[in-house]
Amino acid sequence: MVKTGRLTRTSAAGPLLSPVTLLRIVLVLALLAIWELLARSGLLYRDVVPSLVRIARALGSLLSDGGYYYNLGVTAGEIGIALLIGGFSGIAVGLLLGGNRFLAKAFEPYLYYLGPTPKIIFFPVMIMWFGVGSESKIALGTLSCFFPIALNVAAGMRQIDTVLIRVGKSFRATTAQMVRKIYLPAMRHPIINGVRLGFGFALIGTLLAETKLSNKGIGFLIIQAYSTFDMPRMYAMLIVLFVLAIGANAAIGRLGGLDAIKRT
Amino acid sequence: MTTVVSRPRAASAYLPRLVGLATVILALLLAEAIIRIGWISQFIVPPPSEIAASFARLFLEEHIVHRFFYTVGECLVAGVMITVCGVGIGVLMHRVRLLQQACETWVAALASAPFVLAYPLFMVIFGRNAWTIIMMGFVSGLPPVILKTIEGISGTRRVLVNVGRSFNLTGSQQFRKILFPAAMPTIFVGVRLGLVFALINIVGTEFLINFGGLGQLINDLAERYDLGGTYAAICFVILVSVCFFMALEQVERWLRPVD
Numbered sequence: 278m279v280k281t282g283r284l285t286r287t288s289a290a291g292p293l294l295s296p297v298t299l300l301r302i303v304l305v306l307a308l309l310a311i312w313e314l315l316a317r318s319g320l321l322y323r324d325v326v327p328s329l330v331r332i333a334r335a336l337g338s339l340l341s342d343g344g345y346y347y348n349l350g351v352t353a354g355e356i357g358i359a360l361l362i363g364g365f366s367g368i369a370v371g372l373l374l375g376g377n378r379f380l381a382k383a384f385e386p387y388l389y390y391l392g393p394t395p396k397i398i399f400f401p402v403m404i405m406w407f408g409v410g411s412e413s414k415i416a417l418g419t420l421s422c423f424f425p426i427a428l429n430v431a432a433g434m435r436q437i438d439t440v441l442i443r444v445g446k447s448f449r450a451t452t453a454q455m456v457r458k459i460y461l462p463a464m465r466h467p468i469i470n471g472v473r474l475g476f477g478f479a480l481i482g483t484l485l486a487e488t489k490l491s492n493k494g495i496g497f498l499i500i501q502a503y504s505t506f507d508m509p510r511m512y513a514m515l516i517v518l519f520v521l522a523i524g525a526n527a528a529i530g531r532l533g534g535l536d537a538i539k540r541t
Numbered sequence: 542m543t544t545v546v547s548r549p550r551a552a553s554a555y556l557p558r559l560v561g562l563a564t565v566i567l568a569l570l571l572a573e574a575i576i577r578i579g580w581i582s583q584f585i586v587p588p589p590s591e592i593a594a595s596f597a598r599l600f601l602e603e604h605i606v607h608r609f610f611y612t613v614g615e616c617l618v619a620g621v622m623i624t625v626c627g628v629g630i631g632v633l634m635h636r637v638r639l640l641q642q643a644c645e646t647w648v649a650a651l652a653s654a655p656f657v658l659a660y661p662l663f664m665v666i667f668g669r670n671a672w673t674i675i676m677m678g679f680v681s682g683l684p685p686v687i688l689k690t691i692e693g694i695s696g697t698r699r700v701l702v703n704v705g706r707s708f709n710l711t712g713s714q715q716f717r718k719i720l721f722p723a724a725m726p727t728i729f730v731g732v733r734l735g736l737v738f739a740l741i742n743i744v745g746t747e748f749l750i751n752f753g754g755l756g757q758l759i760n761d762l763a764e765r766y767d768l769g770g771t772y773a774a775i776c777f778v779i780l781v782s783v784c785f786f787m788a789l790e791q792v793e794r795w796l797r798p799v800d
Contacts, residue, residue, distance in 0.1 A: 300643040304643065304644070325666055379557050387561065391783070393737045394782045395744040398748055400748075402775065405586075477653055481657055511662060511665075
């Protein structure tokens with residue numbers, strides 16, 4: 278009788294780290310070493326490139342500061358409301374333009390060409406309309422995220438499989454039912470993609486507005502660090518902000534299952 | 542016979558655009574009426590006719606043409622830097638496959654990073670001058686050029702590469718005569734995106750640091766509470782960016798290979 282045993286994994290004596298990971302580690306270490314050398318060289322003005330230890334210390338004190346979380350909450354709230362208003366209006370306009378060829382030809386070029394204009398220049402107008410408080414920052418964030426969401430949703434709607442639309446119509450679905458049961462489920466990914474893009478624009482719009490005129494929020498803290506020339510703190514805040522922005526971007530994509538699409 | 546059939550078709554093609562334009566004009570007229578009646582305060586939104594009248598002032602008193610060329614100059618310098626560095630880094634990453642595997646995701650992540658928020662940092666490094674503005678445009682426009690260069694070169698049709706090999710082309714000849722020309726349309730898509738990002742960030746930074754061309758003008762006018770001028774300057778910037786965007790699209794269409 279042939280002895281059958283469990284399949285055992287042969288111990289492939291591969292390297293512990295792949296060459297790609299190794300190169301990444303080397304690049305990061307090289308970058309940190311260059312930074313530290315530059316900080317200690319005295320070639321640049323003191324504090325323009327602070328040492329890594331000081332940045333790490335500033336990062337630690339920033340993350341243990343309760344006031345920072347309050348300001349983070351203010352900014353997060355403004356971005357959230359901006360994304361909510363801009364998102365809903367963008368989806369509504371996108372559905373309208375995507376579902377009607379005539380309206381798309383009439384109005385979509387305006388959205389298409391207004392989309393890439395620098396939105397921060399509207400900030401003086403927003404201040405006149407909504408005042409110097411959070412409202413003007415929310416308005417700028419809303420304006421910033423509206424265009425990419427509307428354009429993405431409109432483009433996504435035109436790409437819906439016509440079979441699905443015909444199925445809905447053959448069941449004599451009303452417009453509301455078509456939107457709820459056919460269009461929105463079929464457009465999940467373009468909508469999430471639009472929201473992801475919109476989030477980035479809302480974040481930039483809101484924070485830039487805060488740096489220009491505000492007394493609370495992360496943008497205000499950044500410009501305050503600049504005014505007091507507290508460079509380690511400014512670097513620390515930018516690091517946290519970049520990590521949060523990239524992380525939130527990835528999280529929205531993951532929530533919408535965009536990473537699953539890429540893998541299949 | 543064909544003209545009879547094509548006429549209504551041509552008319553129907555223009556109808557949506559006419560409706561769009563008519564809606565915009567109607568909205569402006571309605572705004573004019575509402576503001577004149579007083580339902581919206583003239584101290585918040587000036588009537589469109591007043592905004593239109595302010596354009597002459599922008600040309601005569603605010604030297605908007607000079608400011609326009611100042612901003613265009615900054616965009617040009619940033620554009621050249623983006624193209625040279627972006628294409629260079631993209632080619633290098635394509636050539637050194639390990640480097641591409643290690644760094645491509647980083648570059649993609651940087652493309653979504655809000656670089657413009659680092660403008661106070663750039664002001665500390667470069668000072669409150671045109672270099673801060675140019676560098677803001679440069680860093681924000683660089684990632685798409687790198688990514689599209691890699692994509693363009695990697696996407697060169699196998700048959701073209703094989704033709705080059707059959708002619709015994711050297712590595713650099715293969716690159717100059719096959720890979721780079723074939724990748725040109727895709728690379729330009731990246732350059733177009735990079736230039737659009739650069740323009741957005743350059744005008745934005747001008748506005749934020751109150752220095753330079755068109756962005757500074759808007760800030761100046763707003764601080765002087767010159768409402769008509771502020772709105773007119775904003776309209777001018779929108780017009781410039783739309784024209785810039787359309788021109789880039791035309792070049793991209795011209796470069797696109799005919800299928």
